[in-house]
Amino acid sequence: MQNWLEFQAVVMAAGKGSRIPEMTATKPKCLLPVGNKPMIYYPLKLLENAGFRDTKIIVADNYANWGTADSLRHISDYILTDVIILSCDLITDVDLHQVLNIYRNNNASLVSLYFSPSQDEQCVFTVPGLKSKNKFEKDIIGYDSKTSRLLLMASASDYEETMPISSSLLNKCSNLKLCSKLLDSHMYIMKRWLVNYLVKDVNISTLKGELLPFVVKKQLSKHCKNIEPNEKCIEDEEDEKPDIFNISKESDIETKIRSMSCFGNTTNFEEMIKCYACVIDSNIGIRANTLYDYCRVNKIIHQLNIPLGEEKDKVSPEAEILSNQFDKETCLLA
Amino acid sequence: MSTNKVQKQDVLQAVVVASFFHKNFWPAADGDSACLMPLVNRPLLHYTLDMLESSGIVDVVVFCSSGSADRIKDSVQLASGARRLNVVYTTSDTCRSFGDVLRHLDSCALIRNDFVLLWGNVVGQLPLLPLVKRFKTLRQSGDRGAVMTIIYQRSGDPNAASVADQTIVLAADTGRVLFHNRARGKISLPLELVLDSTVDIRRDLVDTNVVICSTAVPPLFADNFDFQTKDDFVKGLLINEEILNSTLYAHVVDGDGYAGEVFDWPSYQRVTRDVLHRWTYPQVPEVVDKYSLRYGNVYIGENLKLALTCYLGNDTVVGSDSKFGSSTRISNTVIGKNCTIGNNVTIENSYIFNGVTVKDRSVIKFSVVGDNSMIKENSHITDSCILGGGVVIEPNTDLKQLRILSSDSTNKSKKLSAKAYAYNAEDDSDSEDDEDVRGLTFRKRTWSVNSCSSSDDDTASVAASIPDDTCMFYSEVVDSLIRGFEDHVHCDNLILEINSSRYAYNINYREANFQVIRAMLTLNSKAELEALNQVRYYTQLQSKLDYFLPVLRNYIKTTDSCEDCLSAIEDIAKGEELLNTVIVKVIHHLYNMNILSEESILRWHEKEEDTQFAKTVREKANKLIEWLKDAEEETDSDDDDDSS
Numbered sequence: 001m002q003n004w005l006e007f008q009a010v011v012m013a014a015g016k017g018s019r020i021p022e023m024t025a026t027k028p029k030c031l032l033p034v035g036n037k038p039m040i041y042y043p044l045k046l047l048e049n050a051g052f053r054d055t056k057i058i059v060a061d062n063y064a065n066w067g068t069a070d071s072l073r074h075i076s077d078y079i080l081t082d083v084i085i086l087s088c089d090l091i092t093d094v095d096l097h098q099v100l101n102i103y104r105n106n107n108a109s110l111v112s113l114y115f116s117p118s119q120d121e122q123c124v125f126t127v128p129g130l131k132s133k134n135k136f137e138k139d140i141i142g143y144d145s146k147t148s149r150l151l152l153m154a155s156a157s158d159y160e161e162t163m164p165i166s167s168s169l170l171n172k173c174s175n176l177k178l179c180s181k182l183l184d185s186h187m188y189i190m191k192r193w194l195v196n197y198l199v200k201d202v203n204i205s206t207l208k209g210e211l212l213p214f215v216v217k218k219q220l221s222k223h224c225k226n227i228e229p230n231e232k233c234i235e236d237e238e239d240e241k242p243d244i245f246n247i248s249k250e251s252d253i254e255t256k257i258r259s260m261s262c263f264g265n266t267t268n269f270e271e272m273i274k275c276y277a278c279v280i281d282s283n284i285g286i287r288a289n290t291l292y293d294y295c296r297v298n299k300i301i302h303q304l305n306i307p308l309g310e311e312k313d314k315v316s317p318e319a320e321i322l323s324n325q326f327d328k329e330t331c332l333l334a
Numbered sequence: 335m336s337t338n339k340v341q342k343q344d345v346l347q348a349v350v351v352a353s354f355f356h357k358n359f360w361p362a363a364d365g366d367s368a369c370l371m372p373l374v375n376r377p378l379l380h381y382t383l384d385m386l387e388s389s390g391i392v393d394v395v396v397f398c399s400s401g402s403a404d405r406i407k408d409s410v411q412l413a414s415g416a417r418r419l420n421v422v423y424t425t426s427d428t429c430r431s432f433g434d435v436l437r438h439l440d441s442c443a444l445i446r447n448d449f450v451l452l453w454g455n456v457v458g459q460l461p462l463l464p465l466v467k468r469f470k471t472l473r474q475s476g477d478r479g480a481v482m483t484i485i486y487q488r489s490g491d492p493n494a495a496s497v498a499d500q501t502i503v504l505a506a507d508t509g510r511v512l513f514h515n516r517a518r519g520k521i522s523l524p525l526e527l528v529l530d531s532t533v534d535i536r537r538d539l540v541d542t543n544v545v546i547c548s549t550a551v552p553p554l555f556a557d558n559f560d561f562q563t564k565d566d567f568v569k570g571l572l573i574n575e576e577i578l579n580s581t582l583y584a585h586v587v588d589g590d591g592y593a594g595e596v597f598d599w600p601s602y603q604r605v606t607r608d609v610l611h612r613w614t615y616p617q618v619p620e621v622v623d624k625y626s627l628r629y630g631n632v633y634i635g636e637n638l639k640l641a642l643t644c645y646l647g648n649d650t651v652v653g654s655d656s657k658f659g660s661s662t663r664i665s666n667t668v669i670g671k672n673c674t675i676g677n678n679v680t681i682e683n684s685y686i687f688n689g690v691t692v693k694d695r696s697v698i699k700f701s702v703v704g705d706n707s708m709i710k711e712n713s714h715i716t717d718s719c720i721l722g723g724g725v726v727i728e729p730n731t732d733l734k735q736l737r738i739l740s741s742d743s744t745n746k747s748k749k750l751s752a753k754a755y756a757y758n759a760e761d762d763s764d765s766e767d768d769e770d771v772r773g774l775t776f777r778k779r780t781w782s783v784n785s786c787s788s789s790d791d792d793t794a795s796v797a798a799s800i801p802d803d804t805c806m807f808y809s810e811v812v813d814s815l816i817r818g819f820e821d822h823v824h825c826d827n828l829i830l831e832i833n834s835s836r837y838a839y840n841i842n843y844r845e846a847n848f849q850v851i852r853a854m855l856t857l858n859s860k861a862e863l864e865a866l867n868q869v870r871y872y873t874q875l876q877s878k879l880d881y882f883l884p885v886l887r888n889y890i891k892t893t894d895s896c897e898d899c900l901s902a903i904e905d906i907a908k909g910e911e912l913l914n915t916v917i918v919k920v921i922h923h924l925y926n927m928n929i930l931s932e933e934s935i936l937r938w939h940e941k942e943e944d945t946q947f948a949k950t951v952r953e954k955a956n957k958l959i960e961w962l963k964d965a966e967e968e969t970d971s972d973d974d975d976d977s978s
Contacts, residue, residue, distance in 0.1 A: 140528055142535075156529060162522040165535065170501060170520070174538035177506060180529045 007100070007189070008081050009047050009055040012068050013040050013088035016060065019290045028060060030088035034288060034297055042091040047084075050096035057088075067205035073198050083195060085207065087186035089288045091297050094280055102148070102278045103189045110215055110275045111189045112150060114141065114182040115286075138180045142169075143277040145177040150277040151220070153213045156180065168220045182279065184208065185287065212275075219273045346466060347447055348391045350382055351435050352398040352406055352454035358598040361722030361739045361757065362687070362704045367402040369454035370409050372687055374609050374619055374633075375653045375670055378596055379406065380413040381457040383421075384617055385593075386450070389462035393420050395444050396454075397435050400425040414622065431562040433555050440552035448473075451551075452544040457605050458593035458614055460485070460544065465585055469546045472583065476508070481554065481571070481580040483546040484511065486539040487587045487594070502539055504584050506532040511582040514568050517803075539586060542593035550580065599702070599718070606668060606685070610649045619651060635671065653688065670705075693729070707740075726753035804849065807839040811853040815882070819857065825884035832885070847895045851902035854882055855913060855920075872916045876923060886929050896934035899924070908947050918955050925962075932962050 017029030024032070030040040040057070047055055056078065058071045066074075072085070082103075084096075094113070103111040140163070142152025151173055154163070170176070186208060194215065204210045288294045352369045363371040369379040386394055398406045403425045410421060426438045439445055448470060450462055469483045486502070501521050503513035512527050527533060545564070554567070561567045571580050587593060592613045594605040610631045612618050619625040625633040632646050635654030640646075644658045647665025652658075656669060659677035667681050670688035675681070681698045689706040692698065696709050699716040704723035709715065711729040719733050724740035727733070728751045737757040739747060747755035811832055818828045836846045857878060879886070890899050903921065907914040924930045939952055939959050 138529055145534060156525065159525050161525055163525050163528060164520055164522040167520040170535065170537050174536065176535040176537075177532065178523075178528050178535060179506075179532040181532065 006081060007052075007084050008079055009052050009084045009086065010072065010075070010079075011040065011043050011047075011055055011057045011086050011088055012071065012186075014058050014060040014066065014071060015088065015289070017289070020294060023291075023294070029289075030059070032288070032294070034091060034294075039091070039288060040088045043086045043088055046090075046092065046094075046096060047086070050100075067209075068207045069198055069204045069211050072195060072207070073202075076195050076199050079192065079195050082189065082191050085186075085188045085190070087287065090185055090187055091286050091288055092185065098280070099187070099189065099278045102276055106147075106149075106274060106276050108189075108276045109191050109273045110150075110194065110212070111278055112212065112275070113185040113187040114179075114277055114279045115185060116179075116279055117181045117183065139182070139184060140178060140180050141182050141184075141277065142176050142178045143279070144173045145175050148277050148279065149173070150216055150275040151176065152178070153216045166220070172220060183287065188212070215273060216275050219275060345393055345447070346391050346463070347393045347395065347445065347449040348386050348462075349395045349397065349439065349445070349449055349451045350379070350386070350454050351432065351452070352379055352396050353402070353429070353435075354453070354455070354597075355429075355431055356597070359602075361737055362702050362720050367405055370402075370405060372670065373457065373596060373602065373606060374651055374668055375635075375688070376619075376623065377409055377413075378457065379409060379454045380622075381614075381617055382452065382454050383410065383413050383419060384622070385456065385458055385460060386452075386462070387419055388616075389460060391419070391450065391462065393422070395422050395424060395439070397424050397426075397429075397438070399429065400427050432564060433559075433562040433566065436552045436555035437559070440556045445549055445552055448546065448548050450544065451547050453595065453597075455596040456543055456593055457596060457609065457617070458542070458591065459617060460542075460587065460591040460593050462544075462546075466546055468585075469548075469583075473548060477510075477581055477583075479579045479581045480583055481548045481550045482567075483583045483585050484568070485542045485544045485546070485585050485587060485593065486536075487542050487592070489538050489540045500537075500539070500541075502536045502584065503527065504534045504536060506534050509583050509585065511568070511572070511584050514565075514572060516565060536586075539584075541595055542587065543595040543597075544593055554578065554580065599720075602685075607649065610651065610668075624654065625651070641677075647682075659694065676711075687723075724753065726751065728754070803839040804841060804845060807835055807841050807846070808849045808853060810835040810839075811850055812856065815853055815885075816857055819878060819881060825882065828882075828885055829888050844894060844898050847889050847898035848902045848905075850885070850889050851899045852906055854879065854886075855903065855906045856910070871912045872919060875913075875916070875920065879920075879923065879927070883927060883929075886924075886927070890929050893931060893934050893937075896930050897938065899930060900934065900938040904948065904951055907951065914951075917951060918958050921955065922958055932965075935959070935962060 013028070013030035015029050017024035017032070020029075031038040033039070034042070044055065056075060058075070068085075072079075072083075084100075092115070099111060099113050102108070138156035140152065140154045140156055141150070142154075143150045151169055152165075165176075188207065194211070198204060198211065204214070286293055286297045286300075288297045354368045359368045359371055369382075370377045372378075373381065383394065396406065396410070403423060407423060422444070424438070424442060424444065426434075429435050429438055448466060450466065465483065465485070469480070472483075473480050499516065501513075501515040501517075502511060503523065504510065505512055512533060513521070513523060515521050521535075523533075523535075543564075551567075554571075555561050558570055561570055568582060571578055571582055575581065592608065594601070594608055594614075596602050596605050608614060609618060610633070612631075615621070618627075619633040620627045624636050627633055630648040631650075632648065633651040634646075635652055635656070637655050638652060639657040640652075641658055641660035641662065643660040644662040645664070646652065647663070649666045650664055651668045652664075653669055653671035653673065655671055656673040656675070658664070658675045659679065661677055662675055662679045662681075664675075664679075664681045666683045667686065668684075669675070669681070669686045670690065672689045673686055674691045676692060676694035676696070678695045679692050679697070681692070683700045684698045685702045686692070686698070687703060687705045687707075690703050691708045692703075693709060693711045693713075695712045697714045697716065698709070701715045701717075701719040701721070703709065703715075703721045704725065706723055707721050707725040707727075709727045710731075713727050713729065713731045713733070715721070715727070715731075715733045717734045719736050719738065721727075721738045722740055725738050726740070727738075731750070738750070739755045739757055740753050742749065742755040747757050749755055814828055814831045814835070817823065818825070818831075832846070832850060835841075841849070855875070890896060900921070903913075903917060907917045913920070921930065921935060925932065925935060935955075936959065939955055943949060943952070
């Protein structure tokens with residue numbers, strides 16, 4: 001086993017499951033059973049498979065309505081290295097190393113993992129509950145199709161009919177891929193300085209909703225000293241806004257490494273903030289945060305390449321099978 | 335029935351448009367026979383025909399204007415590739431545009447099948463047959479409405495912003511064209527496009543001017559008589575997709591071929607370089623003609639007389655039967671057949687056509703010299719000079735950025751000598767085309783020859799650099815303002831006029847702010863400017879600004895618009911010396927009139943700029959800034975009113 005001093009892992013398990021209130025009334029979301037295991041088993045297993053020895057799990061407490069960024073800010077004193085953030089409802093068999101390598105190769109500030117929409121959409125099934133519940137929230141993700149650099153994050157509800165794309169974005173990237181069907185895994189790898197930034201900027205309360213779009217957007221703006229002051233708190237802003245660039249200063253050793261190496265793209269030389277998207281096709285990845293996905297994941301969990309325990313565990317010895325239509329391949333029984 | 339048809343139609347047709355309808359290459363070649371202009375000592379049209387021949391096309395229809403038909407026929411017969419082609423010529427006198435050509439084709443009923451449509455200026459090597467096959471299967475199985483596959487080339491240089499000047503949105507899975515925009519700058523995509531499917535926004539694509547069309551294309555042109563160019567067609571189809579029931583697809587050539595289009599001098603340079611660097615193999619000089627290749631992409635023809643001490647640098651072509659004198663240095667240059675170059679001559683980055691004589695001690699850099707010209711002793715021809723055929727340059731002449739003709743046919747040219755007339759672009763009020771004619775790229779940035787014949791001479795210099803619609807909007811605003819000032823039109827009416835122009839040319843708010851301020855600062859014509867000294871200039875400008883105060887109020891309201899206003903002032907001051915001297919006064923005046931907020935001035939001042947000019951302007955404004963800051967401390971409460 002490796003000793004992972006490079007990354008620390010944080011599992012966000014404080015979610016209330018507000019999208020499936022019927023099921024989470026009595027039980028925290030992270031303990032909902034999926035394939036006879038609590039949901040949080042899967043992200044922990046993923047980390048364990050990748051060689052992590054310890055992780056931090058954030059669970060719900062009495063604090064009212066903390067966002068993911070608030071939670072991260074709360075434990076920022078314990079975070080010493082770059083950090084991997086997972087959500088407790090992430091169920092996937094992706095190889096974590098693949099994502100980590102993207103992070104390392106690009107010296108990225110932030111890597112976000114996306115799953116391309118599953119091809120087996122034909123396994124349509126009826127979802128218990130009301131029809132109207134099964135609605136997708138459309139996120140629009142824009143990334144460079146060659147370098148997979150993440151350059152645009154937006155929600156479809158931000159726009160009415162047209163979607164403006166700024167020229168600075170187009171100049172930066174001549175081959176931009178815009179997707180609306182990618183599934184955001186809510187798994188992020190980020191540099192330590194982003195946590196520092198979070199500590200400074202108390203206005204950001206969620207990672208996906210606020211921090212990420214902000215950081216992604218900041219990639220495009222030039223590093224200049226004063227950025228438009230907001231009406232709200234001019235003094236605060238002036239302390240803060242430059243921070244994202246000041247905080248992101250490289251350490252001396254990195255600057256030296258860069259100045260001495262002849263490898264690498266000179267156009268990226270000046271850039272402090274580099275966000276990348278990791279889009280994975282082959283593996284199965286699901287976030288069980290809606291009723292639809294919860295049902296789906298229960299249906300296909302046996303196909304996943306995740307060890308669910310011994311064969312004898314699949315069908316518990318105490319269970320009595322009376323039906324003759326029980327399919328041992330696809331069913332799990334406690 | 336359709337399968338039957340396909341079997342019958344195995345013969346593939348191509349239509350070559352060998353008439354360019356533009357004068358980009360004038361005077362080195364005229365519009366009618368520009369496709370016979372030599373590129374690496376071989377007519378452009380020969381490259382096109384060779385490409386068709388090697389990709390397995392048999393039937394070729396060549397469209398040419400009737401004036402140049404004979405010359406083109408003669409030239410085609412000499413082309414090696416044309417021997418196996420079945421060439422049919424069609425001519426017309428009435429065609430004035432690409433759209434007219436297709437309407438002509440429709441009326442002639444020459445098209446029986448899916449066909450490849452291209453201009454006679456395409457150089458390259460493309461596997462066309464597989465593309466046509468794919469297009470056919472697409473039409474049979476996938477999308478019956480598919481009428482055209484546009485072939486794009488990915489520009490190799492990611493920074494070649496000047497090359498790729500269009501934004502194209504493609505569906506990621508099918509390659510269908512969803513959105514096309516010529517203008518640079520930001521775009522606004524319809525949201526449904528993004529939600530429906532994954533799309534690629536491409537800005538790295540260059541037109542190859544090769545398209546694969548179905549038989550439905552000529553009738554579409556005939557039905558829509560306002561389609562003049564291919565861009566009109568693309569735009570029209572995308573807007574009226576449901577009505578016309580036609581869809582467009584794109585194919586991006588990336589690694590499986592090369593195609594370059596030669597439509598102006600920068601592209602001529604680019605394609606020449608690519609031919610010399612052998613991207614177009616097998617269409618390279620030593621394969622298609624009698625050249626021998628030496629190290630460093632030097633191609634040497636037959637029967638040369640080179641002095642021992644003459645030097646040939648990289649990327650050079652020397653046509654056969656040429657003579658070079660001693661101590662002559664030549665690099666990055668294409669020299670035609672039968673040229674005579676004297677002693678101590680330097681030629682760099684230039685294109686010398688056939689039969690040219692260059693006498694001793696002359697220097698030619700970044701220029702084009704037409705057929706049978708003569709350049710006498712000690713002349714300097716540099717920075718994108720274009721010399722037509724048969725020009726004689728007298729000794730000790732120094733030419734820069736000029737177009738030289740051998741005879742004065744229009745009486746509008748300046749006489750340099752008996753056989754050299756400089757074409758004066760500014761006096762050319764006859765030609766109504768607003769397009770930029772670009773010369774050779776001779777520095778890092780592109781220099782554009784200004785042939786923009788707008789109503790004011792003094793505005794033309796800046797107008798050439800901005801896109802068409804904006805340029806038109808700007809000149810309309812100038813007209814409105816001049817008339818308004820002279821006739822004392824009420825400012826509300828002026829605002830109405832400007833707004834209607836804004837809608838007419840589809841200019842966004844910020845662009846409009848910028849252009850209105852620019853127009854306001856450039857109302858004086860050149861002649862007036864010369865008569866004015868600095869003080870009088872400023873008083874006049876001030877009176878004008880005061881007059882237009884309501885207009886300014888209307889446009890400059892927010893901090894964003896203040897920013898536009900300041901950048902417009904800076905932009906104009908860069909080009910105009912008089913304004914430059916009073917720029918701080920102007921800003922101060924606008925501040926006093928409550929147009930510019932203090933905050934925006936401060937921000938403008940603090941913005942870091944790279945150019946020398948911007949720095950000096952900001953230095954000049956230092957005093958004003960200090961004063962502003964002092965005033966702020968004294969009267970804090972008043973500021974809120976100003977900056978609202």
